[in-house]
Amino acid sequence: MSDPATTDPVADNPSSLTSSPAWLALTDLQAGLAGSSLRQLFADDPERSERFTIDAVDLHADLSKNMLNDEVLTALVSLAEQVGLQAKIDAMFAGERINTTEDRSVLHTALRKPKGSQLEVDGADVVGPVHTVLDRMADFSNRVRSGEWVGASGKRMRNIVNIGIGGSDLGPLMAYRALASFRHPDIQCFYVSNVDPAHLLETIKPLDPEETLFVVASKTFTTLETLSNARSARSWLVEGLGGDLAVVAKHFVALSTNADEVEAFGIDTANMFEFWDWVGGRYSVDSAIGLSLMIAIGSDAFREMLDGFHQMDEHFRTTPFAQNLPVMLGLVGVWYRNFFDYPTHAVLPYIQALDRFPAYLQQLDMESNGKHVSKDGSTVDYETGPIIWGEPGTNGQHAFYQLIHQGTTVIPVDLIGAIDPADDVGGQHDFLMANLFAQAEALAFGKTAEEVAASGASDDLVAHRTFTGNRPSNMILTQTLTPSVVGQLVALYEHKVFTQGVIWDVNSFDQWGVELGKELANSIIPELQSRTEPELSHDSSTNALIRRYRNNRSRD
Numbered sequence: 290m291s292d293p294a295t296t297d298p299v300a301d302n303p304s305s306l307t308s309s310p311a312w313l314a315l316t317d318l319q320a321g322l323a324g325s326s327l328r329q330l331f332a333d334d335p336e337r338s339e340r341f342t343i344d345a346v347d348l349h350a351d352l353s354k355n356m357l358n359d360e361v362l363t364a365l366v367s368l369a370e371q372v373g374l375q376a377k378i379d380a381m382f383a384g385e386r387i388n389t390t391e392d393r394s395v396l397h398t399a400l401r402k403p404k405g406s407q408l409e410v411d412g413a414d415v416v417g418p419v420h421t422v423l424d425r426m427a428d429f430s431n432r433v434r435s436g437e438w439v440g441a442s443g444k445r446m447r448n449i450v451n452i453g454i455g456g457s458d459l460g461p462l463m464a465y466r467a468l469a470s471f472r473h474p475d476i477q478c479f480y481v482s483n484v485d486p487a488h489l490l491e492t493i494k495p496l497d498p499e500e501t502l503f504v505v506a507s508k509t510f511t512t513l514e515t516l517s518n519a520r521s522a523r524s525w526l527v528e529g530l531g532g533d534l535a536v537v538a539k540h541f542v543a544l545s546t547n548a549d550e551v552e553a554f555g556i557d558t559a560n561m562f563e564f565w566d567w568v569g570g571r572y573s574v575d576s577a578i579g580l581s582l583m584i585a586i587g588s589d590a591f592r593e594m595l596d597g598f599h600q601m602d603e604h605f606r607t608t609p610f611a612q613n614l615p616v617m618l619g620l621v622g623v624w625y626r627n628f629f630d631y632p633t634h635a636v637l638p639y640i641q642a643l644d645r646f647p648a649y650l651q652q653l654d655m656e657s658n659g660k661h662v663s664k665d666g667s668t669v670d671y672e673t674g675p676i677i678w679g680e681p682g683t684n685g686q687h688a689f690y691q692l693i694h695q696g697t698t699v700i701p702v703d704l705i706g707a708i709d710p711a712d713d714v715g716g717q718h719d720f721l722m723a724n725l726f727a728q729a730e731a732l733a734f735g736k737t738a739e740e741v742a743a744s745g746a747s748d749d750l751v752a753h754r755t756f757t758g759n760r761p762s763n764m765i766l767t768q769t770l771t772p773s774v775v776g777q778l779v780a781l782y783e784h785k786v787f788t789q790g791v792i793w794d795v796n797s798f799d800q801w802g803v804e805l806g807k808e809l810a811n812s813i814i815p816e817l818q819s820r821t822e823p824e825l826s827h828d829s830s831t832n833a834l835i836r837r838y839r840n841n842r843s844r845d
């Protein structure tokens with residue numbers, strides 16, 4: 290019998306994934322490539338930059354600066370085939386209940402199906418209702434944009450304050466910033482999410498309530514942060530407009546699946562734009578949750594964005610894996626996460642308008658694939674979702690790129706650029722793009738000690754100025770950042786995340802990990818609010834922190 294103290298249950302009972310032929314083949318290939326370098330791969334195969342590129346709709350992706358060769362590519366595709374990726378893709382698009390822990394379909398792809406198409410789920414078409422809501426949103430947006438929709442005192446709406454959090458905030462906020470050059474000139478959107486009162490107060494302080502429309506975005510309409518901010522906003526509005534609650538009708542709309550709670554809050558359901566439980570929060574920017582964005586950019590541009598999503602959906606659904614961009618980005622990510630053990634992945638847009646895209650992807654990816662059990666509840670014996678992070682270039686270059694170039698951890702990166710800027714001044718766009726290309730080159734090929742010495746560096750500095758290279762990047766280029774391209778980019782990453790979730794056999798569509806903190810906060814709120822000393826039964830650290838807060842706060 291083996292000694293239980295020295296037995297590794299994972300090593301002794303590898304899962305069907307880690308003991309599968311494709312996984313074992315990739316393990317061998319990684320060992321074979323470990324001594325190689327991107328310099329070597331490029332020297333051996335001068336055509337790799339043509340062969341390892343993929344064009345998908347309006348995105349051109351160069352994957353050649355990755356530790357990939359033809360054998361690895363074939364083995365990665367075999368891995369996708371082995372886990373039945375195509376059947377899983379088809380199941381999602383068909384509306385099967387692939388979100389097993391919540392027993393739901395996952396149908397964000399139905400939100401962007403063209404008008405007139407159909408998809409039956411549980412005996413009912415879902416595409417018709419999607420377009421009914423889109424048409425209502427378009428009608429409402431047009432009225433706000435034209436000034437036909439006026440507030441309680443007859444003034445047009447110039448400030449749109451979206452109150453929501455997580456999936457009900459990050460998507461519209463990211464896309465609103467991404468599409469800055471398409472915005473209505475006289476309308477500004479603001480996004481309030483944090484329950485920290487400073488977020489709401491700082492946002493509304495300069496606004497005129499007469500010209501302010503609040504869009505309360507919450508799938509459940511029970512979220513503490515959103516409901517608290519919405520109540521405080523309502524008080525501010527009513528107070529600012531003379532104290533009559535009736536003003537809410539002209540200054541509040543709701544985006545939700547929960548008509549009862551919307552009504553209970555005091556918003557007429559005639560001013561509610563609905564969506565459905567088969568739209569996950571982090572997959573909802575293309576649902577009614579996008580209303581603020583539609584008001585900003587107009588319904589035509591919003592529909593162009595949806596069309597971009599749909600084109601990428603079709604690319605994902607129908608393209609063979611080796612030329613399928615979301616699939617390949619997913620597989621390359623698995624290659625680094627599981628076979629090179631790289632723990633993080635950075636997304637670095639060289640497009641200032643995409644400044645919130647990394648934050649958006651952080652939620653999309655980490656909430657979807659940050660799981661340690663597979664779909665059947667067993668603990669996985671392989672790594673799952675990486676830590677996603679990033680900032681726009683070139684700012685990151687003057688901050689954290691040092692570690693990416695010379696640190697002890699290798700960080701694969703996605704670099705995103707546009708050939709034409711929304712606007713240029715002083716030819717700066719060329720400087721931006723030169724930096725983008727230079728970063729990919731420097732990361733991949735580095736600078737050897739010989740090259741450093743030859744450039745005249747003193748002996749004591751050679752090691753410091755040497756770059757190892759071999760730091761992989763995916764380069765994603767587009768012509769220009771249009772609404773369609775924003776849709777394509779979001780769908781690209783949604784499907785990349787899906788691909789990885791299928792390989793790792795996790796449910797990418799639940800988020801139980803956010804529950805425990807919420808539950809505990811709900812139990813602590815009354816303890817902070819209690820007039821009398823509450824009996825605390827947390828651990829000693831939490832008890833002491835609560836007492837310290839109660840005893841030292843300045844307000845009663």
Ligand code: G6Q
Pocket residue numbers: 454455456457506507508509510511512515569570571572656800
């Ligand atoms: C996303 C998550 C989460 C959610 C927020 C807001 O997939 O479920 O980020 O979007 O918790 O939830 P509500 O929209 O229900 O307020």
